[in-house]
Amino acid sequence: MERLSKIFKKVKYSVVSSLYPHTCGACGAVVETEGETLCEECRYSLDYIPLDVDLTPLAREMTHVQLAYFMPLLSYRKSNIESRFVLNIKNSGIQRYGIEAGRMMGRMIKARVDAGEFDCVVPVPITSKRQEMRGYNQSELLATGIEMETGIPVRTDLLVNEGKVVSNSIEAKRHKSSTANKYLATDIVKEFCGRHILVVDDVITTGKTIRECSAAIMEKCDNNVKVSIAVVGMVSDLLGIYNDQNTIYTKNIFDD
């Protein structure tokens, strides 16, 4: 039954996206131009994190990793347009949302730092099971968009996720399924020792994913490597003080 509803959900997404191929990724309104990702209104009203706000110290504190830069694009709250955009990047099945968000990130990165500093952009991997279920890895779409804007080459062979999709826990019952992620760096990372790797994810919630991915890379290089992070969104409360409720909400809906 659960499986059936999952299949139905998938079919529904693809039917909706083929019936309404030109809808805004945030508010769902029909956009005028074919291929447009966000409507005018959303594009200008999204809660972009100001470029003069440097959240790198906060991210270092959250992850306990000496990140070179931490660069988030948007802040969001429960049910606002930013959070719907991030969810649609992951779950709508419409891949141009992720590519476009990646391009927005690419422009943000260029505005913050010299993009020439980075030697490659690495998407946070999802498990092969999850990739099979979803049909794509949203972080890879983001990385592709970043490459289009900045020219930093995407590398999907440096990190792997050997986690398992679990379907038999309380967590899983609530979410239909959830993933116990296990991030590992491959030996190919050694080519990038002494260089600068930009890791990309959709959101930062507890910092756990960022910590594990960064640590895996750094370990392969005996800490002789720079790691930076770019994400689409972070909970707005993280900008000020930690708010447990909001973090838990985010952790639940953005799991995996």
Ligand SMILES: [Zn+2]
């Ligand atoms: Zn809109």
